[in-house]
Amino acid sequence: MSDALDPHAAVATTAGGVATGRLTTADGRPLSRALARSQMRARRRAFLLVLPLLAFILITFVVPIGQMLQRSFHNDGFSRNMPQISAWFAENPRGTDPDEAAWAALAADLTAAAEARTIGVVGTRINYDVPGTRSLFTATGRQVRGGIEPPFREALLEINEAWSSPRLWNAMRVASSPYTVNFYLASMDRTRAEDGSIQKVPPQQQVYGMLFMRTFWLSLLITGLTFLLGFPIAHLLATLPMRKSNLLMILVLLPFWTSLLVRTTSWMVLLQQQGVINDILVWMGVIGGSQRLQMIYNQTGTIIAMTHILLPFMILPLYSVMRTINPSYVRAARSLGATSWTAFRRVYFPQTLPGLGAGALLVFILAVGYYITPALVGGSSGQLISNMIAMHMTDTLNWSMAAALAALLLAAVLILYWVYDRMVGIDNLKLG
Amino acid sequence: MALPTYASPLEKIWHYAYLVICGLIFFFLIAPIVVIIPLSFNAEPYFTFTQRMRSFDPDGYSLRWYRSLLTFGMQNPGADGMAWWLDAWNNANWVKAAKNSIIIGVFSTILATVLGTLAALGLSRPEMPFRRAIMAVLISPMIVPLIITATGMFFFYSNPCELLGIFGLPTNCGRLAGTYAGVILAHATLGIPFVIITVTATLVGFDQSLNRAAASLGASPRRTFFRVTMPLILPGVISGALFAFVTSFDEVVAVLFIAGPEQQTIPRQMWNGIREQISPAILAVATILVLFSIALLTTVELLRRRSERLRGITPH
Numbered sequence: 001m002s003d004a005l006d007p008h009a010a011v012a013t014t015a016g017g018v019a020t021g022r023l024t025t026a027d028g029r030p031l032s033r034a035l036a037r038s039q040m041r042a043r044r045r046a047f048l049l050v051l052p053l054l055a056f057i058l059i060t061f062v063v064p065i066g067q068m069l070q071r072s073f074h075n076d077g078f079s080r081n082m083p084q085i086s087a088w089f090a091e092n093p094r095g096t097d098p099d100e101a102a103w104a105a106l107a108a109d110l111t112a113a114a115e116a117r118t119i120g121v122v123g124t125r126i127n128y129d130v131p132g133t134r135s136l137f138t139a140t141g142r143q144v145r146g147g148i149e150p151p152f153r154e155a156l157l158e159i160n161e162a163w164s165s166p167r168l169w170n171a172m173r174v175a176s177s178p179y180t181v182n183f184y185l186a187s188m189d190r191t192r193a194e195d196g197s198i199q200k201v202p203p204q205q206q207v208y209g210m211l212f213m214r215t216f217w218l219s220l221l222i223t224g225l226t227f228l229l230g231f232p233i234a235h236l237l238a239t240l241p242m243r244k245s246n247l248l249m250i251l252v253l254l255p256f257w258t259s260l261l262v263r264t265t266s267w268m269v270l271l272q273q274q275g276v277i278n279d280i281l282v283w284m285g286v287i288g289g290s291q292r293l294q295m296i297y298n299q300t301g302t303i304i305a306m307t308h309i310l311l312p313f314m315i316l317p318l319y320s321v322m323r324t325i326n327p328s329y330v331r332a333a334r335s336l337g338a339t340s341w342t343a344f345r346r347v348y349f350p351q352t353l354p355g356l357g358a359g360a361l362l363v364f365i366l367a368v369g370y371y372i373t374p375a376l377v378g379g380s381s382g383q384l385i386s387n388m389i390a391m392h393m394t395d396t397l398n399w400s401m402a403a404a405l406a407a408l409l410l411a412a413v414l415i416l417y418w419v420y421d422r423m424v425g426i427d428n429l430k431l432g
Numbered sequence: 433m434a435l436p437t438y439a440s441p442l443e444k445i446w447h448y449a450y451l452v453i454c455g456l457i458f459f460f461l462i463a464p465i466v467v468i469i470p471l472s473f474n475a476e477p478y479f480t481f482t483q484r485m486r487s488f489d490p491d492g493y494s495l496r497w498y499r500s501l502l503t504f505g506m507q508n509p510g511a512d513g514m515a516w517w518l519d520a521w522n523n524a525n526w527v528k529a530a531k532n533s534i535i536i537g538v539f540s541t542i543l544a545t546v547l548g549t550l551a552a553l554g555l556s557r558p559e560m561p562f563r564r565a566i567m568a569v570l571i572s573p574m575i576v577p578l579i580i581t582a583t584g585m586f587f588f589y590s591n592p593c594e595l596l597g598i599f600g601l602p603t604n605c606g607r608l609a610g611t612y613a614g615v616i617l618a619h620a621t622l623g624i625p626f627v628i629i630t631v632t633a634t635l636v637g638f639d640q641s642l643n644r645a646a647a648s649l650g651a652s653p654r655r656t657f658f659r660v661t662m663p664l665i666l667p668g669v670i671s672g673a674l675f676a677f678v679t680s681f682d683e684v685v686a687v688l689f690i691a692g693p694e695q696q697t698i699p700r701q702m703w704n705g706i707r708e709q710i711s712p713a714i715l716a717v718a719t720i721l722v723l724f725s726i727a728l729l730t731t732v733e734l735l736r737r738r739s740e741r742l743r744g745i746t747p748h
Contacts, residue, residue, distance in 0.1 A: 042559040049554030050566060053547040053624065060621045061573055063595065064588030065580060071587075229457050236454045250729065251458050257725040257732075258465055259682045261702045262718040266464035268706070269471060269479040269715065276467060279480050311461060334436075340443055369577020371685055376706055386579040393583055393689070406580045417575050421564070426571050429629050 069410070072183050072403035077125035078175035081118040082109040086176035098169060103152035106163075110156075111148060114141035128398055129171040129182065136162050183404035208388070208405065215385045218303065219367035223314075225307045226363050227356065230314035234355070237315075238322030249319075256312035264376050267305040271296040271377075297379030305373050310366060314359035317424075321355025358424040365416045369409065385409055465722055472497055472715035479712065497716040501526045504713065526717065529701040536612065536697060537680040540619035544676040547620075548627030549669050553661070555628070556635035567628075574625035581622070582689040589614045589690045610692030618686045623676030630675060634668025634739060667739030671732050678728060 023031035079086045084105035092102075113119040123137030143159050156163045174182060174192065185191060185198060189206040193199050200206070233252065237245045255263065270276050278292045287293065295301060325348065333343035371386035378387070385405060392402035420426070435447050475494040476482050484492030503509040505525035509516070520527055554560055555567060573581060588594075589608040597603040608614035642664075646656040662669075684699040691700065698717065705714045 039559065042557070043561050046554045046557040046560040049557075050551045050560070050570075053551035053570060054566060056547055057570055057573070057621065057624065060585070060588075060617050061581065062569070064584035065576070066584075067595065068580075068584040068587050229460065232450065232454050233457050233461075236451075248458070250733075251462050253729055253733075254726065255461050255465060257678065257729045259699065259718075259721045259725065261682070261684065261699050261706070262468070262721050263464060265702070265706060265710075265714055265718050266468045268710070269468060270464055272479060274478070274480060276471075276480055308460065308464060334438075340439075340446075365575055369579065371577065371579045372703075376703075386577055389579050389583065393586070399587075402583060406583060409577060410580055413575060413577060417568070417572070421568055426564075426567050427632065429571070 065410070068403055069407045070403075071400050072407045073181060074178055075125060075175075075180065075183075075400045076178035077121045078172065079178045081113045081116070081122050082106075082172075082176070084109050085172065089173045089176040094173065098153075100151065100153060103156065104150065107144065107148050107152040107156060110137075110141060111144045114145040124397065125175050126168070126171050128186075128401065129174065130165075130168055133162075133168060133171075136160055136168075183400045184407075186401060187404045187408055208385075211383070211385050211388055212408070215368055218299070218306075218382075218384065219364050222303060222306050222310060222367045223360050223364045225303070226311050226314040227360060229307070230311055230318055230359065231352075231356075234315045234318035234322055237319050238325070239327070252312050252315050255308070256316075260309065260372060263309055264305055264373050267301065267308065268296060268377055271301055271304065296377050297382075299378070299382040301377035301379065302374045302382030302384075305377050306367060306370060309373060310363045313362050313366060317358040317362065318352060318355040321352055321358075325351045354424070358420070358428065361416060361420045361424065362429075365413055365420065368416075369413060468715045469719050469722065472712060472719040474712050474715075477712060479710075479715075497712045500711075500713045501716055525696070526698070526701060526713075529696050529698045532695055533681055533697040533699075536615050536619055536695070537677050539612075539616045540623055540680045541673050541677040543616065543620040544623035544627050545669060545673040548624045548672060548676070549631050549665075552628050552631035552635060556632055556638070570628050571625045573621050578622075578685040582618075582685045585614075585618050585686060586689040589618070609690045610694070612695060615687060615691050615695050615697075618690055619680035619683055620676075622683060622686065623679045626675035626679060627669075627672035630672035631665060631668045634665045638664060664742060667735040667742065671735050671739075674728055674732055678725070 025031055025034045085102065088102045088105045098106075110119070113122050119137050119141035120134070123134035123141075126137065127134040140156070140159050140163075148155050162168065170192075174180060182192065186201075187208050189201050189209045190198050191201050237248055237252070240248065268275075272278070273292045273294065273296075275296075277295065278287075281287050282289050282292065295304070329347050329351070330343050333347040334340070338346065368384075369386055370384060371390060374382050374384045375387050375390070378384070386409070389402045389405050389409070392398045392405065435444060439447065470485070471479060471481070473493040473495065474482065474485065475492050475496065482492055486492075502520040502524050505528070506519050506523050508519055511519060551570060555563060555570075560566075586609065591603070592608050593601070593603050593605040596605075608617065638661075642660050643656055646660045647653070651659065682699055684697075684703050687695065687697055687700045688703070691697070698721075702714060702717060705711065705717075
């Protein structure tokens with residue numbers, strides 16, 4: 001392209017930039033720099049529009065979650081309130097029997113913690129590792145508050161024999177460092193033996209692995225069920241004339257807009273032993289009056305209610321992809337001699353895969369973190385990992401454990417979210 | 433979808449079977465929501481259709497559960513006239529919960545909509561740097577399991593300034609947990625992804641040359657925004673706001689973790705009711721909420737059509 005024909009060059013020549021041979025703007029600055037500057041300004045302006053929200057989300061959402069997750073490996077409940085014995089552990093390697101200095105440090109810390117009323121925090125921390133020791137700390141704390149005389153070993157053992165337990169000392173040594181991976185070990189059903197090696201907990205205590213597996217399988221099952229139920233519906237809606245499909249779409253969108261608690265309540269009402277479905281079954285004579293089915297407060301309840309609640313999240317992406325599929329492809333396949341099944345399998349179905357992937361990933365991501373529905377209709381066999389996190393938060397108050405479980409769950413969800421973004425793109429998320 | 437003329441008998445059978453299957457799935461979708469409506473008029477404290485209800489005996493139906501929504505928590509349910517209504521307005525638990533839900537819902541919606549719309553405008557500009565990553569962060573409150581969000585907020589809101597300690601600043605600046613402000617902020621966070629999604633979707637079809645035309649005719653950026661951009665994206669903004677409102681109106685986990693007894697909302701009250709003594713009063717609330725969601729759904733559908741008309745997209 002010659003300079004004369006280039007419109008930018010025309011600008012440059014009128015501005016007198018011919019001599020240097022570089023393109024400049026009217027006021028003599030190089031054009032490339034002016035362009036870069038104006039692009040920079042546009043970028044800054046766009047970013048400034050997003051900045052308030054980004055700051056808001058960072059402060060009210062990202063930072064709190066980060067802070068919470070920090071508890072999964074940082075717990076200074078013991079080390080902060082028991083400084084002297086913590087120092088002794090730091091000086092003496094593992095395997096050292098507690099000497100009189102150690103007992104003196106322990107007695108001094110216990111007295112101080114009892115007076116500062118932090119002994120409960122200390123006991124709670126040790127209780128995570130050695131169940132039943134919280135009361136040992138609080139009870140001993142009450143007795144030593146008035147002061148304690150040497151020899152400290154004998155004095156403490158007189159209060160409670162349990163103070164000599166090697167397991168207890170081991171737990172105190174572990175807790176004397178505020179940083180620990182023990183909560184992650186526990187969330188994978190592992191524990192530290194007395195010599196510090198990692199081993200599996202006894203089979204009857206292996207709850208977390210089982211819960212993670214259950215969460216995974218149930219979510220997979222629910223995703224499969226929403227696919228089986230959602231595919232025909234999405235196909236019907238996509239192939240009907242717009243007027244009819246808009247009308248039927250309301251039947252999909254109404255559950256989507258209805259309160260989650262309302263939908264969960266309806267399923268409780270329907271599935272109860274004295275509920276509508278059992279009544280109908282008895283009335284039809286399918287089951288006897290005494291054999292009413294237990295369909296709620298177990299896994300069945302969780303599966304049915306969650307499938308119903310998550311179904312629209314499968315139908316909507318499938319529908320929006322199916323709408324764009326040109327029907328002439330299937331017709332062409334038929335005209336070339338394919339049976340309707342082959343035409344569906346080889347021509348139509350592959351074209352729905354983007355919608356299927358989007359729907360399945362979304363349903364799976366949402367199912368993995370579900371809390372309310374399993375808590376209300378799941379009984380004990382239908383609880384998921386979220387319910388365990390809630391239990392540690394509100395009942396056992398083992399917040400570090402809750403944080404470790406939350407970290408593992410969050411990691412799984414974020415990986416899936418990343419896959420979703422790669423495959424589908426978050427911009428393509430559609431809501432009705 | 434019409435059956436092609438060349439369909440074989442087997443295909444015809446399959447076609448009708450398919451329609452029946454679809455009917456059953458629609459029934460599965462909608463029946464649980466519809467069934468609670470008649471049950472909420474049950475005269476007996478049962479969750480099933482009694483003999484009298486099945487024979488359409490008027491005595492089998494009553495409004496007692498709706499009345500109990502007003503009387504539960506009242507100080508003097510025996511009073512009559514104006515005093516009764518005043519008492520219900522001031523003291524009934526469900527009425528208080530409804531007021532809280534509306535206050536929290538309205539303020540969190542305003543916050544989410546203003547911040548979300550601004551951000552969506554920025555995100556829709558082609559010059560936006562790190563668009564994909566920032567979008568992913570802003571949508572994440574919808575994806576991260578609620579229990580994790582609520583747990584994080586539980587610690588953060590009980591002492592929001594804890595992190596200032598890193599910079600040597602005072603770490604004690606009051607609590608957000610147990611205050612209206614705390615719940616409103618939490619619900620705004622949860623509603624923001626919905627605003628972003630709906631408003632960016634509206635902006636996809638937005639013709640940027642309209643903005644340039646306004647600017648070339650001498651309109652200031654602010655004037656361009658309010659007179660050109662805003663009217664065109666308004667349907668999307670309102671849909672987003674409705675989504676944010678519904679999110680807040682239906683949210684219970686964050687409320688369980690950070691709200692105090694003063695901030696009892698409808699979902700929280702339902703949660704308590706379901707866990708403790710489930711009574712058909714819950715079904716009366718559920719019925720009211722279903723009617724509410726029908727109204728919202730209608731609004732959103734009308735807005736969507738209006739938006740498509742404004743942008744010249746005819747439904748295909």
